[in-house]
Amino acid sequence: MKAAAVGSPGEVEWIELDEPIPGAGEVLLRPLACGICTTDVKLVRAGYRGDPCYVLGHELVGEVVVAGEGAKWQVGDRIVAAPYIPCGACHTCRHGQPTLCPHLFENSLDPGGLAERVRIPRPLAERGLFPLPDGLPIEVAALAEPVGCCIQAIETCGVSAGDAVLIVGDGPMGLINAAVVKVWGAYPVIVAGLIPHRLAAAKKHYADAVVNVAETDLSSFVAGLTAGRGADVVIVAVSSTQAVENGLRALRAGGVLNVFAGVPEGTTLPLDLRRMHYEQLHLTGSFGVGPTHMARALRLLANGQVNGAPLVTGRFPFERTPEAVAYAAEQVGLKAVVIFE
Numbered sequence: 001m002k003a004a005a006v007g008s009p010g011e012v013e014w015i016e017l018d019e020p021i022p023g024a025g026e027v028l029l030r031p032l033a034c035g036i037c038t039t040d041v042k043l044v045r046a047g048y049r050g051d052p053c054y055v056l057g058h059e060l061v062g063e064v065v066v067a068g069e070g071a072k073w074q075v076g077d078r079i080v081a082a083p084y085i086p087c088g089a090c091h092t093c094r095h096g097q098p099t100l101c102p103h104l105f106e107n108s109l110d111p112g113g114l115a116e117r118v119r120i121p122r123p124l125a126e127r128g129l130f131p132l133p134d135g136l137p138i139e140v141a142a143l144a145e146p147v148g149c150c151i152q153a154i155e156t157c158g159v160s161a162g163d164a165v166l167i168v169g170d171g172p173m174g175l176i177n178a179a180v181v182k183v184w185g186a187y188p189v190i191v192a193g194l195i196p197h198r199l200a201a202a203k204k205h206y207a208d209a210v211v212n213v214a215e216t217d218l219s220s221f222v223a224g225l226t227a228g229r230g231a232d233v234v235i236v237a238v239s240s241t242q243a244v245e246n247g248l249r250a251l252r253a254g255g256v257l258n259v260f261a262g263v264p265e266g267t268t269l270p271l272d273l274r275r276m277h278y279e280q281l282h283l284t285g286s287f288g289v290g291p292t293h294m295a296r297a298l299r300l301l302a303n304g305q306v307n308g309a310p311l312v313t314g315r316f317p318f319e320r321t322p323e324a325v326a327y328a329a330e331q332v333g334l335k336a337v338v339i340f341e
């Protein structure tokens with residue numbers, strides 16, 4: 001079977017793999033839709049040194065085509081898959097921190113979502129697959145993983161109704177964070193970014209206010225909307241130190257800042273410890289998604305509390321996966337989704 005893998009730097013490489021055979025309790029999926037994530041873009045940019053074998057895609061919607069002995073799913077079931085599954089029994093799992101589980105990646109999509117067939121290992125098949133809700137388009141259902149990541153971030157920040165929330169970043173994850181934090185009752189939700197068409201989409205569908213940081217000073221803009229206090233919560237969905245610094249300047253005393261975007265190894269931040277102490281700032285980070293976040297994300301998408309459709313601006317057939325990755329990398333629109341036959 002064909003799979004889209006990380007190739008030499010900047011390239012998606014097609015590789016040929018044996019079709020996986022599902023064992024007891026496992027299922028084999030035929031993908032229906034798979035979102036392209038910033039993680040995929042970063043992996044492709046970095047390239048694979050050695051044999052190309054890392055298969056892209058982890059935002060998967062699929063149909064069961066083979067159900068192993070004793071599997072809880074049947075052939076024909078249409079499901080949304082979590083990318084990986086925490087063990088549920090370790091120290092961090094028992095502290096409600098599923099993505100710190102040391103076993104997180106032991107059971108994941110095999111070989112990845114952007115392949116003709118995907119094997120789902122037993123623990124993932126048992127706890128990390130969710131029925132595709134009736135009437136939810138597959139391309140919108142493919143947003144369950146990114147929406148789930150935002151739910152985890154927003155829970156980590158302890159957002160309450162009426163909180164002023166600043167999202168730094170106008171990419172798909174910035175807009176999804178804005179959409180989700182609205183469900184938590186935040187007001188105003190402010191999206192800061194640099195790309196006019198993305199800011200326009202944010203304003204039209206998700207945010208109460210948007211600000212182009214190339215033209216306007218962020219902290220004074222936020223101060224103007226919060227009686228001079230600054231944001232109660234800042235979520236930084238841009239991979240840079242400067243974005244975090246800008247976010248910190250717009251954070252109120254006692255506020256919470258979340259480093260949401262992944263950054264390259266060695267990325268550091270000069271921190272004003274005196275301010276941190278006297279202003280009682282909270283710095284947090286969040287990564288990934290647990291099964292409860294996935295389940296909640298699907299409900300929000302299915303019942304319309306999160307309007308996912310405007311986020312999907314690029315649709316590509318499987319054969320054009322490299323173009324889908326380029327579409328995401330070049331920030332042409334918002335989210336690119338690969339749609340299978």
Ligand SMILES: [Zn+2]
Nearest residue numbers: 037059145146
């Ligand atoms: Zn993702």
Ligand SMILES: [Zn+2]
Nearest residue numbers: 087090093101
């Ligand atoms: Zn665990």
